[in-house]
Amino acid sequence: MSEERQPQQKNMTEEAFSAWFEMLYTRYADDVLRVSYFYLGDRGKAEDVCHDAFLSLFQHRPELKEGSEKSWLMKVALNRCRDIWRSAWMRRVISGSPMFEMIPGPDTIGQRMEKQEIMAAVNSLPPDFREIFILHYYQGYGISEIAEIAGVAEGTVSSRLSRGRKRLEKILGEGSEQA
Incomplete structure (x- = not known):
């Protein structure tokens, strides 16, 4: 594995991490939002899931290999969607509605x-x-x-x-x- 493809997020300066985070948000936020919306059918909840996924990335700074960032974000978003889907609140809201x-x-x-x-x-x-x-x-x-x-x-x-x-x-x- 080449040096530039190894995870380095934890060792980044704040400025470098902010630039990296902003680049990922620009690239992948729409995709995370679309998948979350399609899964949940509620734009507000989908936006919350999208924000949660990126907040998790920002807070935890997982060691991600270059090229695996989108997969990681989608996995976090889908896990959050599953949690919402299973919740009693979501079952009540969806009950009887398209x-x-x-x-x-x-x-x-x-x-x-x-x-x-x-x-x-x-x-x-x-x-x-x-x-x-x-x-x-x-x-x-x-x-x-x-x-x-x-x-x-x-x-x-x-x-x-x-x-x-x-x-x-x-x-x-x-x-x-x-x-």
Whole structure:
């Protein structure tokens, strides 16, 4: 491993750390926010999660290898999302309400309804499947990157994607039969 790729955050001067932190925030805050929003369906909570992830980075200064910063931030954010999702407060808020707010766009009502159905179907997946779907299809991560973020084997990621797709096909197929 080359000298410049080794973790050095704890040895940085305050000025160097601030510049490094600002660069990471500029690069990755939008991605962390998007994944958190997709997971939680609440912009305010997603912003809190994003801030928590970066605050954790700032406070703990973990020894991160160059190139692993985004994965670390996503892992922290997803863990925080899981905590919120499990909380009694979130279960009460979501109970009986749609999971995702749809931001109006120029598309047709039919397309909006289809997107809502797909998002509701993804939301109905077990949390482990849902996380992997969000990271792969919404955020564009590869299998090895997802394995690192989720802390599971690559085979597990592939299996969850495959089984999740089958579940989605079944869920969406049942919805179209009822219509």
